[in-house]
Amino acid sequence: MSASPHKGSSGPAKVAVKRALISLSDKTGAVDFARALAGAGVELLSTGGTAKALKEAGLSVTDVSEVTGFPEIMDGRVKTLHPSVHGGILAVRDAPEHVKAMEAHGIRPIDLVAINLYPFEATVAKSDDPLEIIENIDIGGPAMIRAAAKNAAFVVVVTDPADYTRVAEAIAAGGVEKPLRTELAGKAFARTAAYDAAISGWFAGEAGERFPERLTVSASRAAELRYGENPHQKAALYRTAGEAPGAASARLANGKPLSFNNLGDADAAYQLIADLDPSEPAVAIIKHANPCGVAIGASLAEAHKKALRCDPVSAYGGVVAANRALDAEAAKAITALFTEVVIAPEADEEAMKIFAAKPNLRLLLTGEMRPAGGIVMRSIAGGLLVQEADGAQVTEADLKVATKRAPSPEELADLLFAFRIAKHVKSNAIVYAKGGATVGIGAGQMSRVDSARIAAWKAAEAARHAGEETALTEGSVVASDAFFPFADGLMAAAEAGATAVIQPGGSLRDEEVIAAADEAGLAMVLTGLRHFRH
Incomplete structure (x- = not known):
């Protein structure tokens, strides 16, 4: 059922803020912001700890419980969910039926709502106590934010301390203009969306759902970039929730x-x-x-x-x-x-x-x-x-020697090293290694044999560049990110000078490939694990 349209306008060009509700979990900049509002003649409403902090700073504050006529109950779970609060936020100021309802029920308008939410994400990051985490799911905060953002035609909503200064300056200059109110409303809905995404993700994890039916992704813009892959493409960097290190x-x-x-x-x-x-x-x-x-x-x-x-x-x-x-x-x-x-x-x-x-x-x-x-x-x-994520790691215990000759300890160390590198090379991937270093890499070819040949060619070029007569791949080992479908790729590696091979195995022609390795005197180990990277 759709909502009935009200008989009102899309709001004034400027909203003159006369009454503000401030309820903040993160109180960074709260006192200075409230002091700026009070200096502009704005009446302050607040709740719990925020009201206490503002009063201790010498500001005149009306507790929300005085507005609702009802105390905070259930450990603060219920305090702002009341018509005197939400009616004051949601009322369309120039809709006659809304004005009539406000007068009938003694509801006064609230022109600004400054809210930030219980620290749910931070609590999840530091605690594994479900009861503590659930108590940090904010209910009244998102409700007020969404109400104020919906009614941005008449109400200013502030969810980020970084916006306090420009909002206070706009109020002092006579009112908050519509473009800024619209921007802040969009920012507010983005915040509640991210908050709900974090909560739904946590519940999915608690339920053991690796891939829930509905996946909600939230990210915050860290920077606008000069351009994307090419100068004609616009681009930005976004950071996802969590504190994982990386670029x-x-x-x-x-x-x-x-x-x-x-x-x-x-x-x-x-x-x-x-x-x-x-x-x-x-x-x-x-x-x-x-x-x-x-x-x-x-x-x-x-x-x-x-x-x-x-x-x-x-x-x-x-x-x-x-x-x-x-x-x-x-x-x-x-x-x-x-x-x-x-x-x-x-x-x-x-x-x-x-x-x-x-x-x-x-x-x-x-x-x-x-x-x-x-x-x-x-x-x-x-x-x-x-x-x-491909977090699999192959160790010596995972390997199966498939050929008559087993690799030497030196070959074995290089095989494990090369296979670890192959995991990070675009498929089809071939990696030659010797002495704890790559000596030839073939990446992203449609044919595995081409990757083997390109890696060997690049190794020969590197030797030439260094003034060496012997190819770098001579006496090396070779890793393949997936099985050799035919013996030709393996033989290309042998021709380049490789003496041992590591590959997942699993080809219909494994026996043919293993026989070719034996004939060439190669040692070959199978991992049973593939590392495609497309």
């Missing part, structure tokens, strides 16, 4: 704001480096969301040198990720080649001085690093694809 939440410690493509590459770099064993210094160099070199070493500088050797040409203008605090030696190594972005947990004082001399280099500090978890999503035309 989106990192601190920009040096350089100009990041671009859309910078952030995409920084995210790929972060996810790869956070997935590696944190006990050893590691560096990854990323270009167009694919690694062009990854290595572990005795220090970050050594790891960077080994990673750079894999593909020094592609590394130019790339993104570098490190898995521990950057020191001066690492900073010097990284800045020796033009680099767009560096992402790491921290950087020491000497490293910061070195980066500061490169104003075009963006330095992102994440504070900590941990592998991605939860769910990930991707937009497609008309919808979203949602899946669990």
Whole structure:
């Protein structure tokens, strides 16, 4: 049943605020805002702790219970859900029937509502007590926010302390104009939508629903970007709820704001480096969301040198990720080649001085690093694809030796390293590794054999660039993110000089592929786990 239209206008150009209701969980700036309103002759109404704080600051405040004629009850669960409050907010000021109802029931208009909500999201982040979490689900706050936002033609709604100053200035100048009221109303509904999304997500989790029937996604705009993937595309960065470290939440410690493509590459770099064993210094160099070199070493500088050797040409203008605090030696190594972005947990004082001399280099500090978890999503035309993050890790215990020859301890270490990297390379992915470093990477080809050949070719080019006569892939191991459908991809790797292979297995032609490996003298292990990354 639709609501009957009232006989009123769309509201005045300016709303002169005479009476305001302030009820705040987060009281940041509350006293100064209330003092500014009072200075403009605005009558203040408030509830509970907010009323107490304002009175202690010397302000004249009327408690809402005096307006409703009813005390707060049920531990504050019921205090503003009353016609004297909601009638004062929702009344259409120039609709005769609304004015008549207000007069008949002694309801006075409320021209401004300043509300922020019980800290539900913060409570979930710090507590696993369902009773505490449920008590931080605000009921009256969202109701008042939605009422005021619906009636933005006549009422000003404020949900963000960042808006206090401009609202107070507008009131002091004679009234809040319609464009600002409309903007604040949209912001208010976005806040209640995000709040409800967090609550519904928590209840879904409590019910054990990984993928609930209705998925509500909430994010807050962190920055408007200069443009998207290309200059003709507008773009922005949004942050989702939670405190997961990464490119989106990192601190920009040096350089100009990041671009859309910078952030995409920084995210790929972060996810790869956070997935590696944190006990050893590691560096990854990323270009167009694919690694062009990854290595572990005795220090970050050594790891960077080994990673750079894999593909020094592609590394130019790339993104570098490190898995521990950057020191001066690492900073010097990284800045020796033009680099767009560096992402790491921290950087020491000497490293910061070195980066500061490169104003075009963006330095992102994440504070900590941990592998991605939860769910990930991707937009497609008309919808979203949602899946669990690929958090699977293959260990030695998971491997099955499929060939007559088992890998040596050195080969085994490189096989596990290469397979971990293949997880972060666009499919079809082939990764050659030797001595804890990638020496050839083939990414995103329609044919797996092409990926194997491209990786070998790039390794040969890297050797030529370094003035070496022997291909980097000679004596390496090779990882494939999915099974070899035919033996040709495997043989391409053998021809490049690989001596051991790691792959999921599961092809209809596994026996043929294994036989080819035996004939070539290769050691092959099967993981039983695929790492497609489309």
